[in-house]
Amino acid sequence: MAQLTTNKTIENAAIAWVMDLERQAGREPQDTRYRGAPADIESPPRLIEIKAVGKDSGRSDGFLWLETRQVDEARGNPNFYLYVVENVRQGDASKFRLIVFGGDQLQRLLAKAKEKHYYEVPIPVAEYDLARTNAESASVEERLAARVGLED
Numbered sequence: 001m002a003q004l005t006t007n008k009t010i011e012n013a014a015i016a017w018v019m020d021l022e023r024q025a026g027r028e029p030q031d032t033r034y035r036g037a038p039a040d041i042e043s044p045p046r047l048i049e050i051k052a053v054g055k056d057s058g059r060s061d062g063f064l065w066l067e068t069r070q071v072d073e074a075r076g077n078p079n080f081y082l083y084v085v086e087n088v089r090q091g092d093a094s095k096f097r098l099i100v101f102g103g104d105q106l107q108r109l110l111a112k113a114k115e116k117h118y119y120e121v122p123i124p125v126a127e128y129d130l131a132r133t134n135a136e137s138a139s140v141e142e143r144l145a146a147r148v149g150l151e152d
Helices: 007-024 068-076 103-111 125-137 140-148
Strands: 041-043 046-052 080-086 097-101
Touching: 007 041, 007 046, 007 080, 046 068, 068 080, 068 103, 080 103, 097 103
Parallel strands: 046 080
Antiparallel strands: 041 046, 080 097
16 A cells, blocks of 8 residues: 555545545535535534544644634534544555544533634745755845845
8 A cells, every 4th residue: 555645645535534434334424625614524413523644643742723613613513523533644544543532522622722823824835945945055144135135
């Protein structure tokens, strides 16, 4: 089995695997990632947010990131579930591992959630490459002067 190398392929593999598990459980899952839904899968009566992890997470960070609308939905919807799919990167679905958070356990975790705000700054490949090339050929001061049009 080929190793999965991108976040997108890891996510897609986890989603497909969970949808198969949901079908096996007698539910009819729908992929809702691109429909503006608050979670990745609607599998009535469940609403499922998937967190795909390349390796065994082993509680490494001790937290998961959820969007505000996901937390709001989870707090108000007893059928909201958080599925963590581990060991996805290696590519063999028979070795994926599912950890499910729902019901009272999920509510206990959400009660301790800390809201944070941050900005995602896009860095297109061309800008990254320019900065990398400049870093290899000039000092920080020279790069800054070149970017803002200053001269010594």
